Amino acid sequence: MARQGVRGPKPRFLIGNLLDVASLISKSTSFDMPSIDHDIVPRLLPHLVLWSKIYGKRFIYWNGTEPRMCLTETELIKELLVKHSTISGKSWLQQQGCKHFIGRGLLMANGDDWHHQRHIVAPAFMRDKLKSYAGYMVECTKEMIQSMEKEVATGRTEFEIGEYMAGLTADIISRTEFDSSYEKGKQIFHLLTVLQQLCAQASRHLCVPGSRFLPSKYNREIKSLKMEVERLLMEIIQSRRDCVEIGRSSSYGNDLLGMLLNEMQKKRGGNGFSLNLQVIMDECKTFFFAGHETTALLLTWTIMLLASNPSWQDKVRAEVRQVCNGGSPSVEHLSKLSVLNMVINESLRLYPPASVLPRMAFEDIKLGDLHIPKGLSIWIPVLAIHHSEEIWGQDVNEFNPNRFASKSFSPGRHFMPFAAGPRNCVGQSFALMEAKIILAMLISKFKFTISDSYRHAPVIVLTIKPKYGVQVCLKPLEEGETC
Known part of the structure; x- marks a missing residue:
């Protein structure tokens, strides 16, 4: 790579540039941002900002013994994600880092395994299936709004909206993909959240050969949590199998878990891919996590942005009132909510x-x-590309939804919140439908403003999260009130 003009910071033996990255991130995130400022790349990816200034748009750095090339050139990124999708994927280090968290589910699978898993789960997110989920989404959101209204009636005004969004999206993914209520899956969600934090820490030590075998506190705790998650999942799976075996049901169901169990019952095909219980549990963990975590964060950050931009909140509310006419949003309404x-x-x-x-x-x-x-390994810094002044203009760090009013931006190259190419997020349509329904219902019931207690401090724990949550003040809207 050096001969091709791609250079980078000098690595240390075995640990590469890990200490440099950790030190830079520790310094940049040691303080809260003084105000709500969306210029967050220097805070979350300080090493990228520093090294791109020195080495340019492409540079090499080392994560332990794994070399990584940071790539920000959008034409090359498109080529990699579309043209070379079958001969690229997740590295061994990544798979090891998530081994006890989400295992070898769709997110971490490669090659033929990925292809077969994608083929099995894709029908759960097809258009007709999505339509059938809308009712669950509306029902779950109504329950949450009623709970909030009761709280407001007692005099409460401030809400940590992230907690509510996490609970709501967890409830929805439980009901739509696993046919069980949030109460039943609550323990799994809690354990997966703890596992996520521990795996994010433990992955930093993976670069030391053999470290994953050491009986360290991290390793013991992670393995214990993994066993507990899988025990709870096996209870859900076993109850489905029992219903079929005693003749109460003729199939395992047509939700995601049912599809996986039905597939496992089929004879192994000539492709050699075998869907066993471990793969099913890994798939369940992947969708339990990805199906609620990412949408909950999308909703939390969007509410923060609307709470601190009241004029846009009013525009969205007026549109929702006009399109939905005071009723609950339906699948047919969603395409008309262009401002949202x-x-x-x-x-x-x-x-x-x-x-x-x-x-x-x-x-x-x-x-x-x-x-x-x-x-x-090629690392595409999505956050940096989304905040590139060269691509998005001088107002790149400002909240300006109007930039999406036209089709001039190229979704495949510049805007990739759900990745791009064949390996894009299989649940993308599900997440967007869910986000639109929840926001449309919430904004037609409440006016929200950012609380004085909110501290703007985005951090990365595998995903971008608000360090202290997002506190907003909710005020119920009177009948017919739009702003």
Whole structure:
């Protein structure tokens, strides 16, 4: 890579540039931002800002013994994600880092395994299936709004909206994909949240050979939590199997879990891919996590942005009133909510759930003018691309949904909150439908303003989260009130 003009900071033996990255991030996130400022790349990716100034748009740094090339050139990114999707994927280090968290589910699978898993789960997110989920989404949101209205009636005004969004999206994914209420899955969500935080910490130690075998506090705690999550999942799975075995049901159901169990019962095909219980549990963990975490964060950041931009809140509310005519939003309404769609896109641009998109080359690749050797990881800093002044203009760090009013931006190259190419997020339509329904219902019932107690401090724990949550003040709207 050096011969091709791609250089980077000098790595240390075994640990590479890990200490440099950790030190820079520790300094940049040691303080809260003085105000609500969306210029968050220097805070969350300080190493990228520093090294891109020194080495340019492409540079190499080392995560332990794994070399990573940071790539911000959108034409090359498009080529990698579309043209080379079958010969690139998740690296061993990434898979190890998430081994006890989401295992080898769709998010971490590669090659033929990924292809077969995607083929099995995709029907759960097809248009007709999505339509059937809308009722659950409306029902769950109504329950949450009624709970909030009761709280407001007692005199409460401030709400940590992130907690409510996490609970609501967890309830929805439980009911739509696993046919169980949030109460039943509550323990799983709690354990997965703790696992997520521990795995984010433990992944920093993976670069030391053999460290994953050490009986450290991290490793013991992670393995214990993983076993507990899988025990709870097995209870849900076993209850489905029992219903079929005793003849109470003729199939395992047509939700995601049912599809997986039905597939497992089929004879193994000639492709050699076998869907076993471990893969099913890994798939469940992946969708339990991805199905509620990313949407909850999208909703939380969007509410923060609307609470601190009242004029846009009024525009969205007026549109919702006009389109839905005071009723609950339906699937047919969603395509007409263009202002809300613009606001959601701008929220995803400023605060994409995943800050980076990693791909490892499994074969030698020709990428533009570069020869990428097998084994090189390419890291696409989605957050930095979404905040690039060169791409988005001088107001790049301002909340301006109008930039999505036209089709002039290129979704495949510049805007990639759900990745791009064949390996894009399978639940993308589900997440957007859910976000629109929840926001439309919430904004037609409450006016929200940012609380004085809100401290703006985005941090990365695998995803971009508000360090202290998002506190907003809710005021119920009178009948017919639009602003």
